[in-house]
Amino acid sequence: xxxxxxxxxxxxxxxxxxxxxxxxxxxxxxxxxxxxxxxxxxxxxxxxxxxxxxxxxxxxxxxxxxxxxxxxxxxxxxxxxxxxxxxxxxxxxxxxxxxxxxxxxxxxxxxxxx
Numbered sequence: 001x002x003x004x005x006x007x008x009x010x011x012x013x014x015x016x017x018x019x020x021x022x023x024x025x026x027x028x029x030x031x032x033x034x035x036x037x038x039x040x041x042x043x044x045x046x047x048x049x050x051x052x053x054x055x056x057x058x059x060x061x062x063x064x065x066x067x068x069x070x071x072x073x074x075x076x077x078x079x080x081x082x083x084x085x086x087x088x089x090x091x092x093x094x095x096x097x098x099x100x101x102x103x104x105x106x107x108x109x110x111x112x113x114x
Contacts, residue, residue: 009036013040067079067094081104083105084107085107
């Protein structure tokens with residue numbers, strides 16, 4: 001049974017706005033979401049209203065996730081516009097899924113010295 005269809009859409013919007021990227025992606029694969037307003041979810045999460053769809057929200061959330069995971073000193077918009085990203089000396093065991101949302105990225109440095 002899909003319990004999320006039994007709750008008001010406004011409550012679902014608030015709940016989803018608190019989910020980090022990885023959890024949201026898993027949840028979206030598990031449940032069929034209807035009546036979601038990604039612009040409102042974006043406003044709850046990022047504090048600003050933008051008319052957006054799911055993919056744009058995921059892109060911004062993925063960028064935020066990368067900034068947090070790797071302690072990057074970029075804003076979300078700066079990261080989204082990067083063509084080169086160096087995670088030099090960051091012990092990356094696998095390329096994070098969020099990288100696919102950096103569509104301007106041409107070069108990614110994952111080298112690590114011991």
